[in-house]
Amino acid sequence: MLMSLALSTTVTVLLCLLGFRKCSGASAWTLKGKIVSGEHWLDDEGGIIQAHGGSMLFHNQTYFWYGENKDAPTEWRSWKMPDQEWWYTRTPALGISCYSSSDLLNWHNEGMALKADGSHEDLEAGQTLERPRVLYNNLTQQFVMWVHVDDAGYSLCRLGMAVSAAPTGPFRYQGSMQANDQRNGDFTLFKEDNGTAYVVTASQKQSMDPRFMLLHELSIDFQRVLPNPFRILPPLDRESPVLFKYEAHYFLLTSGSTFWSPNAAEIFTARALEGPYASWGNPCHGEPMDQHGITFSSQASFAIPLQAPGAPGHFLIMADRWQSNDLKESTYVWLPLHISLRVQKPLQLVSKSGEAANDDNEDPGQDEAVRLTAVRRIALEWRSAWDPHSGLNLPGTSLKYREGRSRVHRLPVAFVARYGSYIHGPEPPDAGLNKG
Numbered sequence: 196m197l198m199s200l201a202l203s204t205t206v207t208v209l210l211c212l213l214g215f216r217k218c219s220g221a222s223a224w225t226l227k228g229k230i231v232s233g234e235h236w237l238d239d240e241g242g243i244i245q246a247h248g249g250s251m252l253f254h255n256q257t258y259f260w261y262g263e264n265k266d267a268p269t270e271w272r273s274w275k276m277p278d279q280e281w282w283y284t285r286t287p288a289l290g291i292s293c294y295s296s297s298d299l300l301n302w303h304n305e306g307m308a309l310k311a312d313g314s315h316e317d318l319e320a321g322q323t324l325e326r327p328r329v330l331y332n333n334l335t336q337q338f339v340m341w342v343h344v345d346d347a348g349y350s351l352c353r354l355g356m357a358v359s360a361a362p363t364g365p366f367r368y369q370g371s372m373q374a375n376d377q378r379n380g381d382f383t384l385f386k387e388d389n390g391t392a393y394v395v396t397a398s399q400k401q402s403m404d405p406r407f408m409l410l411h412e413l414s415i416d417f418q419r420v421l422p423n424p425f426r427i428l429p430p431l432d433r434e435s436p437v438l439f440k441y442e443a444h445y446f447l448l449t450s451g452s453t454f455w456s457p458n459a460a461e462i463f464t465a466r467a468l469e470g471p472y473a474s475w476g477n478p479c480h481g482e483p484m485d486q487h488g489i490t491f492s493s494q495a496s497f498a499i500p501l502q503a504p505g506a507p508g509h510f511l512i513m514a515d516r517w518q519s520n521d522l523k524e525s526t527y528v529w530l531p532l533h534i535s536l537r538v539q540k541p542l543q544l545v546s547k548s549g550e551a552a553n554d555d556n557e558d559p560g561q562d563e564a565v566r567l568t569a570v571r572r573i574a575l576e577w578r579s580a581w582d583p584h585s586g587l588n589l590p591g592t593s594l595k596y597r598e599g600r601s602r603v604h605r606l607p608v609a610f611v612a613r614y615g616s617y618i619h620g621p622e623p624p625d626a627g628l629n630k631g
C-alpha cells in the first residue's frame with residue numbers, strides 16, 4: 196500500500212516536472228523555464244491556458260496574451276451542398292481570455308477580457324469568436340480589441356470591436372461589420388512605427404471563393420475601418436495573416452485554408468506596407484524535415500519581436516496545434532523565426548515606398564535615411580523546448596547556421612499570366628478597392 200502510494204506520488208511529480216499534468220500552484224512550463232512545443236501550458240495557478248488563435252500586446256513592460264477560450268464541448272456540423280456535405284468542428288464561443296506575463300514564460304490568468312454573455316447578438320453562446328487582437332491607442336488611452344465574429348455556420352464573416360480602459364478588460368462590445376463590404380475570416384492588426392494602425396483581412400466576395408488579403412487602414416482612434424483597402428495578395432486562398440516589420444521590410448506569414456488541419460506556411464515580403472508582396476515560400480527549417488509541409492503540425496497566429504542580446508532579426512511566432520476532434524485540447528507551438536538581411540548600400544536616402552531616392556524626387560520630404568538592405572534568408576526553426584531570452588542558438592553556439600538564400604518561390608507561368616504578379620492581383624470584384 197505504502198509502496199504504491201510512494202510510486203504514484205513519484206509518478207505524479209515526474210509527470211508534473213515533465214509538464215504532462217496539471218500541478219496546482221506551479222506551472223509545469225515554469226518548472227522547465229522553457230517554451231515547450233505542443234504540450235498543455237499551465238498558468239501560475241495550475242489551470243490549462245485557454246488562449247487559442249492568440250495574439251500579444253506588450254504594454255508597460257508586460258505581455259498580455261489574448262486568445263479564444265475553447266473550454267467547451269466540440270460540436271460537429273455540416274454544410275449541405277446540392278451534391279455533397281462538408282463536415283467541420285467548432286466550439287461555441289465562451290469569450291476571449293487574457294493572460295499576463297513579464298517574461299513570456301510565467302502566465303497569470305487575468306480572466307475573460309470579453310465574455311460571450313449574451314449582451315449583444317454577436318456575444319450569444321452559440322456564436323463564434325476567433326483570433327482577438329488588441330492595440331493601445333495613445334490618443335484615446337483606450338485598448339481596442341478586434342475579433343472575428345461569426346455564427347455556428349461561419350456565414351456572417353464579420354469583424355467585431357470592443358474597447359476597454361485596462362488591458363485586461365472588461366472590454367465593452369461596440370458591434371460588428373464586414374470590413375469594406377467583404378466577407379472576412381481570419382485577420383490581424385498591425386501598428387506602423389508612425390502610430391497608424393491597419394487591419395489585414397483574409398476576405399472573399401462569396402463563401403466558396405478563394406480568399407484574397409486586404410489591408411485596411413483604421414481611423415485615428417482605431418475603432419473604424421477606413422474605405423479603399425489595398426489588395427495585398429490575390430485570391431491565393433491564404434488564411435491567418437501574421438504581419439510584422441523588421442528594419443524597412445514587411446513580412447506577411449500565412450497559412451493555407453484547410454479548416455483546423457495543418458498545412459504549409461507561406462511567407463511574403465515587401466518593402467512597403469501596401470506591397471507589392473513577393474513570396475519566399477515555406478520558411479520552415481530544421482528537423483523534423485517531414486513536418487515542414489505542415490508547419491510543424493501548427494498554424495501561425497502572431498509574431499512578437501525578440502530582444503535577445505546580440506540576436507537581431509529574431510521573432511517569436513505564436514502558433515496553434517489544433518485538435519479538431521476536441522478543440523479545447525489544442526496546444527501551442529511557439530517557435531523562433533530568424534530573418535537575415537544583406538546590406539545593399541550602407542546608408543542611403545529612400546522614399547517611403549522603399550525606392551532609392553533620386554535627385555529629381557518630387558517629394559524629398561518623404562525621404563528617410565535608412566540602410567538599404569535586401570532579405571537574404573527567413574527561417575522558422577523547429578524547437579521542442581527553448582528559452583526565448585537566451586536559447587536562440589545563434590551562429591557560433593550550438594546550432595550551425597548556414598547563411599544563404601532561402602528558396603524564393605517562383606510563380607507558375609500560368610499564374611503570372613493570370614494575375615500579373617503578386618501586385619494587388621486582378622481587378623477586384625467590386626469598386627472601391629485601392630489598387631495602389
Ligand code: DGJ
Binds near residue numbers: 283
Ligand atoms: C481556419 C482558421 O484559421 C481558424 O481560425 C478557424 O476559423 C478554422 N479555420 C475553422 O475551421
